[in-house]
Amino acid sequence: METNHAVDALAALAQETRLTAFRLLVEAGPEGIAAGEIARTLDVPPPNLSFHLSALVHAGLVTSRRDGRQVIYAADFDAMDTLVGFLAQNCCRGEGGCLPSLERTGCAPKARAGKA
Amino acid sequence: METNHAVDALAALAQETRLTAFRLLVEAGPEGIAAGEIARTLDVPPPNLSFHLSALVHAGLVTSRRDGRQVIYAADFDAMDTLVGFLAQNCCRGEGGCLPSLERTGCAPKARAGKA
DNA sequence: GGGTCATTTCAAGAATTATCGAAACATGGA
Protein backbone atom coordinates (compact mmCIF):
# COMPACT_ATOMS: atom_id res chain seq x y z
CA MET A 1 0.00 0.00 0.00
CA GLU A 2 1.47 3.33 -1.00
CA THR A 3 1.59 6.23 1.40
CA ASN A 4 -0.77 8.27 -0.75
CA HIS A 5 -3.40 5.60 -0.78
CA ALA A 6 -3.05 5.21 2.97
CA VAL A 7 -3.51 8.95 3.45
CA ASP A 8 -6.67 8.79 1.36
CA ALA A 9 -8.08 5.90 3.34
CA LEU A 10 -7.20 7.50 6.67
CA ALA A 11 -8.72 10.80 5.60
CA ALA A 12 -11.88 8.98 4.60
CA LEU A 13 -12.25 7.58 8.11
CA ALA A 14 -11.09 10.75 9.85
CA GLN A 15 -14.51 12.32 9.97
CA GLU A 16 -17.22 11.54 12.45
CA THR A 17 -20.09 10.97 10.05
CA ARG A 18 -17.98 8.80 7.79
CA LEU A 19 -16.42 6.77 10.59
CA THR A 20 -19.83 6.17 12.14
CA ALA A 21 -21.31 5.20 8.78
CA PHE A 22 -18.42 2.86 8.14
CA ARG A 23 -18.85 1.17 11.52
CA LEU A 24 -22.51 0.71 10.71
CA LEU A 25 -21.59 -0.90 7.39
CA VAL A 26 -19.08 -3.19 9.04
CA GLU A 27 -21.72 -4.30 11.49
CA ALA A 28 -24.14 -4.89 8.66
CA GLY A 29 -21.70 -7.20 6.90
CA PRO A 30 -21.42 -7.92 3.19
CA GLU A 31 -25.12 -7.41 2.56
CA GLY A 32 -24.75 -3.73 3.23
CA ILE A 33 -27.33 -1.06 3.96
CA ALA A 34 -29.32 1.29 1.77
CA ALA A 35 -28.21 4.91 1.70
CA GLY A 36 -31.53 6.14 3.00
CA GLU A 37 -31.45 3.83 5.98
CA ILE A 38 -27.98 5.00 6.89
CA ALA A 39 -29.15 8.59 6.63
CA ARG A 40 -32.11 7.91 8.90
CA THR A 41 -30.05 5.95 11.42
CA LEU A 42 -27.38 8.61 11.62
CA ASP A 43 -29.83 11.49 11.34
CA VAL A 44 -27.86 13.10 8.55
CA PRO A 45 -29.48 14.89 5.58
CA PRO A 46 -29.35 12.65 2.51
CA PRO A 47 -27.22 14.97 0.36
CA ASN A 48 -24.72 15.26 3.16
CA LEU A 49 -24.57 11.53 3.65
CA SER A 50 -24.26 10.97 -0.08
CA PHE A 51 -21.24 13.26 -0.07
CA HIS A 52 -19.59 11.27 2.71
CA LEU A 53 -20.46 7.89 1.27
CA SER A 54 -18.90 8.78 -2.03
CA ALA A 55 -15.77 9.83 -0.17
CA LEU A 56 -15.66 6.35 1.35
CA VAL A 57 -16.22 4.76 -2.05
CA HIS A 58 -13.56 6.95 -3.61
CA ALA A 59 -11.13 5.86 -0.91
CA GLY A 60 -11.95 2.26 -1.75
CA LEU A 61 -13.26 1.38 1.71
CA VAL A 62 -16.84 0.90 0.64
CA THR A 63 -18.65 -0.45 -2.41
CA SER A 64 -22.06 0.45 -3.77
CA ARG A 65 -24.62 -1.30 -5.89
CA ARG A 66 -28.07 -0.37 -6.98
CA ASP A 67 -31.04 -2.45 -5.91
CA GLY A 68 -34.19 -1.09 -7.42
CA ARG A 69 -34.53 2.47 -6.30
CA GLN A 70 -32.15 2.03 -3.46
CA VAL A 71 -28.39 2.17 -3.47
CA ILE A 72 -26.84 -0.34 -1.14
CA TYR A 73 -23.48 0.40 0.43
CA ALA A 74 -21.24 -2.24 1.91
CA ALA A 75 -17.89 -2.19 3.68
CA ASP A 76 -14.94 -3.51 1.72
CA PHE A 77 -13.28 -5.79 4.23
CA ASP A 78 -10.24 -6.45 2.10
CA ALA A 79 -9.53 -2.75 1.89
CA MET A 80 -9.82 -2.44 5.64
CA ASP A 81 -7.46 -5.37 6.05
CA THR A 82 -4.97 -3.64 3.79
CA LEU A 83 -5.22 -0.41 5.76
CA VAL A 84 -4.82 -2.09 9.13
CA GLY A 85 -1.90 -4.06 7.71
CA PHE A 86 -0.26 -0.84 6.57
CA LEU A 87 -0.69 0.74 9.98
CA ALA A 88 0.62 -2.36 11.69
CA GLN A 89 3.77 -2.27 9.63
CA ASN A 90 4.19 1.38 10.46
CA CYS A 91 3.66 0.67 14.10
CA CYS A 92 6.20 -1.98 14.86
CA ARG A 93 8.13 -2.95 11.76
CA GLY A 94 7.40 -6.60 12.14
CA GLU A 95 8.40 -7.19 15.73
CA GLY A 96 6.02 -9.80 17.05
CA GLY A 97 3.65 -8.81 19.81
CA CYS A 98 3.84 -5.09 19.24
CA LEU A 99 0.07 -4.91 18.88
CA PRO A 100 -1.20 -6.55 22.04
CA SER A 101 -4.67 -5.06 21.57
CA LEU A 102 -5.24 -7.44 18.72
CA GLU A 103 -5.34 -10.28 21.15
CA ARG A 104 -8.48 -8.84 22.68
CA THR A 105 -10.16 -8.15 19.37
CA GLY A 106 -9.69 -11.67 18.11
CA CYS A 107 -9.17 -10.31 14.63
CA ALA A 108 -5.64 -11.53 14.14
CA PRO A 109 -4.94 -14.61 12.07
CA LYS A 110 -5.61 -17.85 13.83
CA ALA A 111 -2.66 -18.97 15.91
CA ARG A 112 -0.76 -21.91 14.49
CA ALA A 113 0.72 -24.34 16.97
CA GLY A 114 4.45 -23.99 17.29
CA LYS A 115 4.75 -20.94 15.17
CA ALA A 116 6.28 -18.00 16.95
CA MET B 1 -11.35 4.14 22.55
CA GLU B 2 -14.12 6.59 21.83
CA THR B 3 -15.11 7.46 18.32
CA ASN B 4 -14.03 11.06 18.77
CA HIS B 5 -10.57 10.12 19.88
CA ALA B 6 -10.28 7.74 16.95
CA VAL B 7 -11.30 10.49 14.56
CA ASP B 8 -8.62 12.74 16.02
CA ALA B 9 -5.95 10.07 15.69
CA LEU B 10 -6.99 9.20 12.16
CA ALA B 11 -7.06 12.86 11.15
CA ALA B 12 -3.58 13.28 12.58
CA LEU B 13 -2.28 10.54 10.31
CA ALA B 14 -4.37 11.56 7.31
CA GLN B 15 -1.87 14.05 6.00
CA GLU B 16 1.21 13.25 4.00
CA THR B 17 3.75 15.22 5.99
CA ARG B 18 2.42 13.91 9.27
CA LEU B 19 2.15 10.31 8.16
CA THR B 20 5.68 10.41 6.79
CA ALA B 21 7.00 12.02 9.96
CA PHE B 22 5.22 9.44 12.06
CA ARG B 23 6.70 6.57 10.05
CA LEU B 24 10.10 8.12 10.56
CA LEU B 25 9.51 8.27 14.30
CA VAL B 26 8.33 4.68 14.38
CA GLU B 27 11.49 3.63 12.59
CA ALA B 28 13.56 5.63 15.04
CA GLY B 29 12.03 3.83 17.99
CA PRO B 30 11.60 5.11 21.54
CA GLU B 31 14.69 7.29 21.40
CA GLY B 32 12.98 9.58 18.94
CA ILE B 33 14.34 12.25 16.63
CA ALA B 34 14.95 15.96 17.04
CA ALA B 35 12.48 18.28 15.32
CA GLY B 36 15.20 19.86 13.22
CA GLU B 37 16.41 16.53 11.93
CA ILE B 38 12.91 15.53 10.92
CA ALA B 39 12.51 18.85 9.13
CA ARG B 40 15.76 18.34 7.24
CA THR B 41 14.99 14.73 6.38
CA LEU B 42 11.52 15.55 5.11
CA ASP B 43 12.60 18.84 3.56
CA VAL B 44 9.80 20.72 5.28
CA PRO B 45 10.20 24.27 6.67
CA PRO B 46 10.57 24.16 10.48
CA PRO B 47 7.44 26.18 11.27
CA ASN B 48 5.42 23.93 9.04
CA LEU B 49 6.81 20.79 10.62
CA SER B 50 6.27 22.20 14.09
CA PHE B 51 2.63 22.72 13.23
CA HIS B 52 2.27 19.10 12.12
CA LEU B 53 4.22 17.65 15.01
CA SER B 54 2.03 19.42 17.50
CA ALA B 55 -0.99 17.97 15.72
CA LEU B 56 0.48 14.50 16.28
CA VAL B 57 1.19 15.31 19.92
CA HIS B 58 -2.29 16.69 20.38
CA ALA B 59 -3.74 13.49 18.94
CA GLY B 60 -1.66 11.53 21.45
CA LEU B 61 0.31 9.60 18.85
CA VAL B 62 3.63 11.22 19.60
CA THR B 63 5.42 12.53 22.67
CA SER B 64 7.98 15.28 22.96
CA ARG B 65 10.75 16.11 25.39
CA ARG B 66 13.37 18.77 25.44
CA ASP B 67 17.03 17.83 25.31
CA GLY B 68 19.14 20.95 25.52
CA ARG B 69 18.16 23.18 22.67
CA GLN B 70 16.54 20.40 20.76
CA VAL B 71 13.08 18.97 21.12
CA ILE B 72 12.96 15.25 20.63
CA TYR B 73 9.82 13.65 19.28
CA ALA B 74 9.03 9.97 19.66
CA ALA B 75 6.19 7.74 18.51
CA ASP B 76 3.79 6.56 21.20
CA PHE B 77 3.51 2.89 20.46
CA ASP B 78 0.75 2.26 22.95
CA ALA B 79 -1.40 4.88 21.26
CA MET B 80 -0.80 3.28 17.90
CA ASP B 81 -1.72 -0.11 19.35
CA THR B 82 -4.94 1.39 20.66
CA LEU B 83 -5.76 2.89 17.28
CA VAL B 84 -5.06 -0.30 15.37
CA GLY B 85 -7.09 -2.22 17.93
CA PHE B 86 -9.99 0.16 17.43
CA LEU B 87 -9.84 -0.25 13.67
CA ALA B 88 -9.58 -4.01 14.00
CA GLN B 89 -12.73 -4.13 16.08
CA ASN B 90 -14.47 -1.96 13.53
CA CYS B 91 -13.26 -4.18 10.77
CA CYS B 92 -14.45 -7.60 11.78
CA ARG B 93 -16.17 -7.52 15.16
CA GLY B 94 -13.96 -10.19 16.59
CA GLU B 95 -14.23 -12.89 13.98
CA GLY B 96 -10.87 -14.58 13.92
CA GLY B 97 -8.77 -14.32 10.81
CA CYS B 98 -10.50 -11.31 9.36
CA LEU B 99 -7.20 -9.44 9.14
CA PRO B 100 -5.01 -11.83 7.15
CA SER B 101 -2.53 -9.07 6.37
CA LEU B 102 -1.38 -9.15 9.97
CA GLU B 103 0.14 -12.52 9.36
CA ARG B 104 2.60 -10.96 6.96
CA THR B 105 3.45 -8.02 9.20
CA GLY B 106 4.28 -10.22 12.16
CA CYS B 107 2.84 -7.60 14.47
CA ALA B 108 0.07 -9.69 15.91
CA PRO B 109 0.41 -11.27 19.33
CA LYS B 110 2.55 -14.35 19.38
CA ALA B 111 0.62 -17.46 18.49
CA ARG B 112 -0.10 -19.75 21.39
CA ALA B 113 -0.08 -23.45 20.73
CA GLY B 114 -3.54 -24.90 20.71
CA LYS B 115 -5.32 -21.61 20.99
CA ALA B 116 -7.70 -21.02 18.15
C1' DG C 1 -47.02 9.12 -19.86
C1' DG C 2 -47.55 10.92 -15.07
C1' DG C 3 -46.60 10.42 -10.23
C1' DT C 4 -43.73 9.07 -6.48
C1' DC C 5 -39.79 7.50 -3.92
C1' DA C 6 -34.66 7.08 -3.31
C1' DT C 7 -30.52 9.10 -4.24
C1' DT C 8 -27.24 12.10 -6.36
C1' DT C 9 -25.53 16.43 -8.34
C1' DC C 10 -25.05 21.27 -8.25
C1' DA C 11 -23.83 25.78 -6.47
C1' DA C 12 -22.99 28.65 -2.73
C1' DG C 13 -21.39 29.67 1.72
C1' DA C 14 -19.22 28.39 6.19
C1' DA C 15 -15.70 26.20 8.55
C1' DT C 16 -11.49 24.02 9.02
C1' DT C 17 -6.76 23.12 7.86
C1' DA C 18 -2.23 23.97 5.60
C1' DT C 19 1.52 27.03 4.28
C1' DC C 20 4.70 30.82 4.68
C1' DG C 21 7.75 34.59 6.45
C1' DA C 22 8.69 37.27 10.34
C1' DA C 23 9.24 37.55 14.97
C1' DA C 24 9.59 35.61 19.58
C1' DC C 25 11.26 32.23 22.90
C1' DA C 26 14.48 28.99 25.09
C1' DT C 27 18.99 27.01 25.68
C1' DG C 28 23.96 26.72 25.76
C1' DG C 29 28.42 28.71 25.22
C1' DA C 30 31.91 32.63 24.73
Next chain:
DNA sequence: TCCATGTTTCGATAATTCTTGAAATGACCC
Protein backbone atom coordinates in the same frame (compact mmCIF):
# COMPACT_ATOMS: atom_id res chain seq x y z
C1' DT D 1 25.85 39.82 28.97
C1' DC D 2 25.89 38.89 24.13
C1' DC D 3 25.57 35.82 20.37
C1' DA D 4 24.30 31.63 17.87
C1' DT D 5 21.31 27.65 17.41
C1' DG D 6 16.95 25.12 17.57
C1' DT D 7 12.17 25.47 17.88
C1' DT D 8 7.74 27.55 18.38
C1' DT D 9 4.26 31.25 17.93
C1' DC D 10 2.00 34.76 15.35
C1' DG D 11 -0.62 36.76 11.54
C1' DA D 12 -2.05 36.51 7.05
C1' DT D 13 -3.24 33.97 2.99
C1' DA D 14 -4.34 29.91 0.33
C1' DA D 15 -6.45 25.60 -0.10
C1' DT D 16 -9.47 22.11 1.20
C1' DT D 17 -13.45 20.18 3.24
C1' DC D 18 -18.16 20.27 5.14
C1' DT D 19 -22.93 21.62 5.05
C1' DT D 20 -27.25 22.98 2.98
C1' DG D 21 -31.30 23.56 -0.03
C1' DA D 22 -32.76 23.26 -4.67
C1' DA D 23 -32.84 20.84 -8.70
C1' DA D 24 -31.81 16.71 -11.49
C1' DT D 25 -31.53 11.67 -12.22
C1' DG D 26 -33.05 6.89 -12.05
C1' DA D 27 -36.36 3.34 -10.91
C1' DC D 28 -40.86 1.61 -9.91
C1' DC D 29 -45.98 1.55 -10.28
C1' DC D 30 -50.42 3.19 -12.01
